[in-house]
Amino acid sequence: MSTYLAPAKLNLSLHIHPPRGDGYHALESLVQTVEWCDRLEVSAGEEGADTYESDFEDDIVQRALAELRRSHDVPPLALSLVKEIPVAAGLGGGSSDAAAALVAGAEFGRIARDRLAAVASDVGADVPLFLTGGTLMMSGIGEELEPLEPLDDFAVAIVTPHFGLETTAVYRRWDQMEGPTGSPLADARLPPSLRGGMPMRNDLFPAAVVLEPRLGDFMADIATVWGTAVSMTGSGSACFGYFATHDEAVDAAEAVADLVGEARGVRLRPVGVTRLDDRVDD
Numbered sequence: 001m002s003t004y005l006a007p008a009k010l011n012l013s014l015h016i017h018p019p020r021g022d023g024y025h026a027l028e029s030l031v032q033t034v035e036w037c038d039r040l041e042v043s044a045g046e047e048g049a050d051t052y053e054s055d056f057e058d059d060i061v062q063r064a065l066a067e068l069r070r071s072h073d074v075p076p077l078a079l080s081l082v083k084e085i086p087v088a089a090g091l092g093g094g095s096s097d098a099a100a101a102l103v104a105g106a107e108f109g110r111i112a113r114d115r116l117a118a119v120a121s122d123v124g125a126d127v128p129l130f131l132t133g134g135t136l137m138m139s140g141i142g143e144e145l146e147p148l149e150p151l152d153d154f155a156v157a158i159v160t161p162h163f164g165l166e167t168t169a170v171y172r173r174w175d176q177m178e179g180p181t182g183s184p185l186a187d188a189r190l191p192p193s194l195r196g197g198m199p200m201r202n203d204l205f206p207a208a209v210v211l212e213p214r215l216g217d218f219m220a221d222i223a224t225v226w227g228t229a230v231s232m233t234g235s236g237s238a239c240f241g242y243f244a245t246h247d248e249a250v251d252a253a254e255a256v257a258d259l260v261g262e263a264r265g266v267r268l269r270p271v272g273v274t275r276l277d278d279r280v281d282d
Contacts, residue, residue: 001043003276004104006096007133007269008036008085009126010156010233010240012194016203018179024125024141025171030198032151033133033269036158038085038093039276040100044108045076054081064098064123065105071119074109086262088164090234092130098123099130100273107275133272150270154191155249157226158233158240159260161218165208170235174207182206189229191242200231208236218259225256 010032017026040061045051052062061081068074079101085093102116102123113131120127125142137146174180184199194200209216215232219239223230230239243249249265257263 001041002104002107004040004042004100005037005274005276006040006085006093006100006130007033007272008091008093008096008158009033009129009133010158011090011202012231013198013200014182014202014204014234015199016174016179019175026141027139028198029138029142030148030194030200031129031136031138033130033272034156034158034266035269036085036091036264036266038097038100039082040097040104041080041082042104042108043078045078048076050076051078052081053079054083056081056083056087058087058094058097060094060098060124061101064101064120064127067123068102068105068109068111068116068119072105072109072111072115074105074111077104077108079104086160086164086238088166089160089238090165090167090232090236091158091238092126092234095124095126096130096273098127102127103131103273103275130272134270135268151191151193151268152270153193154242154244155246155265155267156240157243157249157252157263157265158238159222159253159256159263160238161214162261163212163214163237165212165215165236167235170204170208170211173211174204177207177210179203180206185229185231189242191244202232204235205232208232212237221259222256225259226252 012030015028135148182201182203182205184201187195219230253263253265
């Protein structure tokens with residue numbers, strides 16, 4: 001059996017443009033994968049169809065493998081997904097699970113990994129980023145990825161409230177509000193590596209907080225405890241803060257444990273999906 005780690009991501013900054021003619025929104029986003037991972041356990045299956053086990057009711061793993069099989073031969077697989085990343089939180093867990101399924105399918109089918117990017121784009125806009133991971137500038141509708149110098153001078157504490165937000169609903173409200181712009185964090189509130197560059201803001205936040213007013217109160221409560229700025233990732237509802245060390249991020253997460261659904265202090269992850277026995281250098 002092989003186990004694949006499927007990491008979460010943070011949108012450190014997310015700039016959104018009005019919808020294109022096809023209805024999709026172009027964007028620019030500074031994206032970072034983090035050490036908070038789902039686990040996809042895979043082994044060779046019996047003759048016939050795949051078997052799949054998960055407590056998470058989503059078929060994106062099966063859809064990813066079906067898309068891969070449209071152009072490549074992949075043997076039957078036995079798969080089991082262990083969810084750790086919260087859902088409906090803007091952390092990309094479902095897309096990362098799909099990327100893990102593609103990597104597993106490629107390895108069991110002896111398919112070169114560099115052939116997966118085109119397949120990943122057909123599965124979902126966020127799926128390709130998890131094949132690469134690390135620090136990325138994402139543009140287009142998510143399919144254009146530029147690897148950047150890895151960030152390594154901070155850790156993050158990530159928290160989720162006791163409610164989620166549906167991505168399509170947030171974008172719909174953003175359109176109805178005629179495309180508001182989020183408020184950028186001042187450089188003084190950012191780690192040194194993020195200062196003086198792309199404005200660190202999330203353009204979906206104004207729509208998310210109108211759609212779910214509890215989000216504003218939640219972030220204010222967390223910011224009060226932490227004594228630092230709190231940002232939203234993706235379309236929400238997960239939020240995060242910057243800390244100088246991993247230990248500080250862990251302490252921050254523990255300090256708000258009674259206020260949140262989930263809290264985790266995590267390191268930045270320099271790669272995307274990996275097999276568990278692959279070495280990941282710090």
